Amino acid sequence: MLDETRIKASVTALSETDMRDGKVLTIKWKPKLYYAWDNGIAIGRYLQELKNGRIIAKKCNGCRRIMLPPRMFCELCWRPTDEWVYVQDTGTINTFVVSHVDWKASRIPPGQRYYTPAVIEIDGASKGMGILHMIDEIEPYEIKIGMKVKAVWKPPEERIGAITDIKYFKPL
Amino acid sequence: MRKRVAIVGVGTTGFRPTSPDVSYRELTHEAAVRAYMDAGVEPKDIDGFVATSEDFLEGYSISDEYCNDQLGAVLKPISTVPGDFIQSLAQGVMMILSGVCRIVAVQCMSKASNMLTIPHMVGFALDPIYNRPLGLHPDFVAGMEMNRFLFETGTTLEQCAAVVVKNKRNALLNPFAAHGALLELDDVMSSEWISYPLRRLDVAPTADGAVVMVLAAEDIAKSLNDMPIWIRGIGWCSDTPSLETRDWGSAVYTRLAAEMAYKMAGIRSPRSEIDFVELSDEYSYKELQHLEDLKLCGPGEAGYLTESGATEMDGELPVNVSGGCLGVGHLFEANGGQKVLEVVLQLRGEKGKAQLPDVRTGLAHSWRGVPTTTGAVVILSND
Amino acid sequence: MGFRRVAIVGAGITKFVRRAQETPKELAFEAVRMALDSCEMTIKDIDCVVLGTAPDAFDGVHMNGEYLIDGAGGFRKPYMRNFVGGGTGVFAPIQGWYHVASGMFDTCLVVAEEKMSSCHPHPAGAFLTIFDHTTEQPLYPTLIWIFALEMHRYMTTYGISKRDIALVAVKNKKNALDHPSSQVAEEITVDDVLKSEVMAYPVNRLDISPTSDGAAAIVLAAEHVANRVTDKPVWIDGVGYSLDTAYWCTRDLAYPDYVEKAARMAYEMAGIREPRKEIHVAEPYDPFTYKELHHMEGLLLCGKGEAPQLLVDGVTQRDGDLPICPSGGLLGVGNPIAAAGLMKIIEIFLQLREEAGKRQVPGKPTCGLAQAWGDLMQVGTVVVMRR
Numbered sequence: 053m054l055d056e057t058r059i060k061a062s063v064t065a066l067s068e069t070d071m072r073d074g075k076v077l078t079i080k081w082k083p084k085l086y087y088a089w090d091n092g093i094a095i096g097r098y099l100q101e102l103k104n105g106r107i108i109a110k111k112c113n114g115c116r117r118i119m120l121p122p123r124m125f126c127e128l129c130w131r132p133t134d135e136w137v138y139v140q141d142t143g144t145i146n147t148f149v150v151s152h153v154d155w156k157a158s159r160i161p162p163g164q165r166y167y168t169p170a171v172i173e174i175d176g177a178s179k180g181m182g183i184l185h186m187i188d189e190i191e192p193y194e195i196k197i198g199m200k201v202k203a204v205w206k207p208p209e210e211r212i213g214a215i216t217d218i219k220y221f222k223p224l
Numbered sequence: 225m226r227k228r229v230a231i232v233g234v235g236t237t238g239f240r241p242t243s244p245d246v247s248y249r250e251l252t253h254e255a256a257v258r259a260y261m262d263a264g265v266e267p268k269d270i271d272g273f274v275a276t277s278e279d280f281l282e283g284y285s286i287s288d289e290y291c292n293d294q295l296g297a298v299l300k301p302i303s304t305v306p307g308d309f310i311q312s313l314a315q316g317v318m319m320i321l322s323g324v325c326r327i328v329a330v331q332c333m334s335k336a337s338n339m340l341t342i343p344h345m346v347g348f349a350l351d352p353i354y355n356r357p358l359g360l361h362p363d364f365v366a367g368m369e370m371n372r373f374l375f376e377t378g379t380t381l382e383q384c385a386a387v388v389v390k391n392k393r394n395a396l397l398n399p400f401a402a403h404g405a406l407l408e409l410d411d412v413m414s415s416e417w418i419s420y421p422l423r424r425l426d427v428a429p430t431a432d433g434a435v436v437m438v439l440a441a442e443d444i445a446k447s448l449n450d451m452p453i454w455i456r457g458i459g460w461c462s463d464t465p466s467l468e469t470r471d472w473g474s475a476v477y478t479r480l481a482a483e484m485a486y487k488m489a490g491i492r493s494p495r496s497e498i499d500f501v502e503l504s505d506e507y508s509y510k511e512l513q514h515l516e517d518l519k520l521c522g523p524g525e526a527g528y529l530t531e532s533g534a535t536e537m538d539g540e541l542p543v544n545v546s547g548g549c550l551g552v553g554h555l556f557e558a559n560g561g562q563k564v565l566e567v568v569l570q571l572r573g574e575k576g577k578a579q580l581p582d583v584r585t586g587l588a589h590s591w592r593g594v595p596t597t598t599g600a601v602v603i604l605s606n607d
Numbered sequence: 608m609g610f611r612r613v614a615i616v617g618a619g620i621t622k623f624v625r626r627a628q629e630t631p632k633e634l635a636f637e638a639v640r641m642a643l644d645s646c647e648m649t650i651k652d653i654d655c656v657v658l659g660t661a662p663d664a665f666d667g668v669h670m671n672g673e674y675l676i677d678g679a680g681g682f683r684k685p686y687m688r689n690f691v692g693g694g695t696g697v698f699a700p701i702q703g704w705y706h707v708a709s710g711m712f713d714t715c716l717v718v719a720e721e722k723m724s725s726c727h728p729h730p731a732g733a734f735l736t737i738f739d740h741t742t743e744q745p746l747y748p749t750l751i752w753i754f755a756l757e758m759h760r761y762m763t764t765y766g767i768s769k770r771d772i773a774l775v776a777v778k779n780k781k782n783a784l785d786h787p788s789s790q791v792a793e794e795i796t797v798d799d800v801l802k803s804e805v806m807a808y809p810v811n812r813l814d815i816s817p818t819s820d821g822a823a824a825i826v827l828a829a830e831h832v833a834n835r836v837t838d839k840p841v842w843i844d845g846v847g848y849s850l851d852t853a854y855w856c857t858r859d860l861a862y863p864d865y866v867e868k869a870a871r872m873a874y875e876m877a878g879i880r881e882p883r884k885e886i887h888v889a890e891p892y893d894p895f896t897y898k899e900l901h902h903m904e905g906l907l908l909c910g911k912g913e914a915p916q917l918l919v920d921g922v923t924q925r926d927g928d929l930p931i932c933p934s935g936g937l938l939g940v941g942n943p944i945a946a947a948g949l950m951k952i953i954e955i956f957l958q959l960r961e962e963a964g965k966r967q968v969p970g971k972p973t974c975g976l977a978q979a980w981g982d983l984m985q986v987g988t989v990v991v992m993r994r
Contacts, residue, residue: 053618053645053957053960053962054618054620054787054788054957054962054964055641055787056787058641059620059621059622059641059787059788060622060787062621062622062637062638062641063621063622063623063624063627063628063629063634063637063820063821064627064628064629065622065624065625065626065627065628066626066627066628066724067626068626071626076628079352079353079357080727081352081356081357081667083344083345083348083667084341084344085280085283085341085344085345085348086340086341087283087338087339087340087740088338088340089247089248089283089335089338089740089741090243090244090245090246090247090248090335090337090338091247091741092245092246092247092248092249092250092251093245093246093247093250094247094250095247095741095742096247098742099741119854119857120857121742121854123249123293124249124250124253125250125253125257125294127292127293127294127296127298127852127854128298130266130267130296146760146856146860147756147757147759147760147763147860148756148759149751149752149755149756149759149807149808149809149810150805150807150808151749151751151752151755151806151807151808152804152805152806152807152808153749153751153806153807154747154749155731155732155734155735155747155748155749156728156729156731156732157729157731157732157749157751158728158729167752167807169746169748169752169756170756171756171760171856171860180857180858180859181856181857182856182857183742183856184738184742184743184746184748184856185746186746192808193808197759197760197763214741214745215741215742215743215745215746216745216746278663278669278670279662279663279664279669280663280669280670283736283740284736284737284738284739284740285662285663285664285733285734285736285737286661286662286690286692286737286981286982286983288690288691288692288850288982289692289737289850289853289981289982289983289985289986290739290853292850292852292853293852293853293854297850298850298851298852299849299850299851299852299864299865299868300849300850300868301847301848301849301850301869301872302848302849302850303689303690303691303698303701303702303848304689304690304691305687305688305689305690306670306672306688306689306690307672307687307688311687314687315687315702315705317709318705318706318708318709318711319705319709321708321709321710321711322610322611322704322705322708322709323609323610323611323708324610324705324708324846324876345669346669348667348668348669349668349669349670349673349674351668351674352667352668353630459685460685460686460687461683461684461685461686462673462676462681462682462683462684462685462686463682463683464676464677464682464683465673465674465675465676465677466677476683477683480683481685484685488711592670592673595673596670596673598673598676598686
């Protein structure tokens with residue numbers, strides 16, 4: 053049923069050089085899209101505590117999960133969450149990656165360390181409660197799933213209340 | 225329609241100029257909790273969910289992935305309609321009519337206060353090749369349309385200003401409204417030009433807020449709420465997105481969407497069968513244009529109706545008793561949600577000082593704002 | 608069953624390329640034209656239009672759905688867009704199914720379009736904005752990280768090797784040689800995959816589907832119209848979809864719960880009790896090699912961790928017992944996100960009508976399934992079709 057000739061004729065393929073060399077007319081636009089997201093109560097507190105050098109979670113007495121990032125309502129029990137609970141800044145690597153490209157899909161220049169993000173299950177939170185962060189102070193390909201790691205914080209005067217107040221996690 | 229669908233629960237946070245104390249998750253959650261309580265259901269009773277959002281309004285891509293936790297829709301069938309709330313409502317209706325779901329929750333939300341460069345965002349919807357390079361503030365599209373509308377219908381600037389005065393005054397009686405004010409005609413007529421013939425006070429200011437509603441199939445609607453509000457008819461339509469070839473004087477999308485809704489509701493003479501209307505007045509002249517395209521008055525008559533007081537709260541066809549976008553706030557995708565909410569509360573008799581007497585059928589209408597030509601209409605009844 | 612019967616009666620699809628000269632509207636138009644011509648219908652016969660397209664950030668147009676209206680045939684019609692990230696291509700027919708099954712419309716045009724090449728310097732950069740703006744974006748994550756994190760967890764949990772997973776790319780890129788729309792079809796070996804440059808360990812370049820431009824469209828019709836228009840209607844018998852929590856770091860990455868939930872919803876509707884036996888051909892979503900296996904398990908076509916064995920044994924080849932991705936999938940044909948999902952729907956449509964040409968699986972299949980996936984590894988969308 054698919055008409056091969058018609059399909060092949062339906063699209064004109066261009067290459068990068070066609071655009072660079074001006075073989076086709078192009079228009080560029082860089083939009084000014086700025087947002088300031090209200091963090092609300094739960095994430096607001098989370099960031100505030102990060103500034104203090106601590107990680108805070110929230111407990112739901114319905115399912116007894118200690119949840120990270122904290123949230124004002126339990127999405128499974130459908131009820132408001134209960135106590136704030138401080139958790140540790142150590143954890144276990146659930147999974148990780150050794151990335152040779154950056155967020156723009158460009159290759160990392162030679163000599164620069166590969167990025168090693170990981171999902172880290174934080175001690176003190178319920179099993180499986182992970183956060184995304186980076187691993188450092190270890191050769192990328194020596195990282196193993198199941199490794200124990202600890203947060204390395206920025207000095208207090210440099211913290212601003214953001215996830216980057218933790219520089220990275222290092223192996224214990 | 226094989227069977228009817230009713231709105232059995234509504235919940236809202238109300239609408240305010242900013243909401244710095246809550247995140248978008250918490251805002252939606254509050255509306256959802258109220259809606260589910262109103263309907264006497266829990267998330268586990270709900271078979272399907274529809275969210276409403278557009279990436280560039282939220283500020284992150286694939287915004288639909290963040291919509292479900294706060295609705296209790298984890299691991300449940302939920303999808304997002306990048307459109308107006310009334311379109312999401314239509315999808316909810318189709319989900320129930322198809323037989324797949326019996327109870328559906330529909331959501332919408334605005335966090336306009338988090339959008340720092342709104343003209344750039346709205347302008348980002350302009351055609352990138354033909355229109356955007358002109359570098360104009362997107363309100364120019366409304367200005368051009370207003371100009372043509374005034375020309376074709378003979379409507380005056382004073383009549384448009386009268387809409388602003390009426391709606392902002394109405395908003396003062398609406399506890400949910402963000403921008404109520406007591407204005408005189410002169411205040412509007414002397415506010416500065418934005419995009420002639422649009423003045424600053426002709427343009428609805430933005431607001432934040434969330435609305436969630438629960439729909440149910442006919443056979444269970446009455447068991448969930450003593451006063452189910454029936455969706456008698458619903459319609460939506462899109463005209464061309466092109467600025468160069470569109471009909472500037474009239475809102476064709478409103479006319480066609482209304483035709484579809486009237487047909488479904490079996491309404492032959494809208495003016496006599498519709499008791500009150502909540503329609504899109506993101507710009508003052510839009511109220512008049514939409515009134516005419518909804519066939520609630522003849523071409524060129526809407527301005528006179530307004531001046532004569534016929535569309536006031538105590539008039540023969542109350543329009544935007546809630547305050548409309550001008551008085552409540554421009555909520556982007558949630559505009560339709562605010563209007564349907566208002567119609568539901570009026571039909572239920574829950575509007576206190578702003579209650580219209582003896583209402584049976586109301587119409588809610590929305591338009592997606594510049595530069596679109598997409599609109600939707602829904603007709604609701606309490607019997 | 609009790610549902611109004613809805614069939615797919617026509618389909619059209621453009622070529623998938625890395626960078627098309629055509630504008631998004633033109634791409635959509637080409638696909639819609641071909642779809643309508645395939646069943647000899649005109650746009651006047653279409654009662655409503657449903658469109659799916661993935662994040663606006665690629666096209667660089669806010670409210671992209673509005674922008675595409677004239678290209679998609681939605682002019683002065685009831686037109687609605689849907690969005691579930693990568694799952695959109697298979698959700699669009701579901702939204703179209705709702706339109707017709709509700710009784711409100713008799714015909715519906717379902718369109719999926721994607722033009723990723725407009726995004727510079729590279730479309731992959733647009734994916735930065737899908738992560739939580741406060742807790743994750745400051746770390747500058749990329750989409751490849753998510754896949755690689757999930758793939759790594761899957762491999763470690765079940766002891767699966769990269770060699771086994773690489774077979775998916777070998778199979779699909781070869782299958783795609785027979786698909787007229789394909790962008791990156793070629794004959795490769797497992798070693799080619801393992802030697803291709805590392806993007807983010809454990810993901811290599813040949814483990815990934817390309818970014819693409821392309822569009823696809825199908826026509827849905829209620830039973831009385833379908834029987835008039837074609838003598839081979841393909842019925843949509845089951846639809847299912849499910850979205851998991853946005854807190855993706857708290858989920859079990861080794862198993863896609865959301866795909867299972869979506870599959871169960873579709874199977875129940877379609878009256879399927881033993882998917883492995885009753886599904887004759889399947890097109891699960893394969894943007895990365897391991898995803899085909901991950902999804903096969905979520906679709907209950909085999910047990911957890913067992914998919915690689917089926918692949919190694921040749922069961923999932925076109926002439927195997929359970930052909931998987933006979934089209935060549937995203938790995939072979941290309942990945943214009945929403946259009947890719949619809950491409951899979953079209954493939955099952957053609958397979959069940961025995962019109963898939965060189966890609967046809969033998970044995971006269973009468974029941975098939977297409978599945979898509981997306982967001983932060985959260986959503987599963989499934990459609991079950993029958994002759």
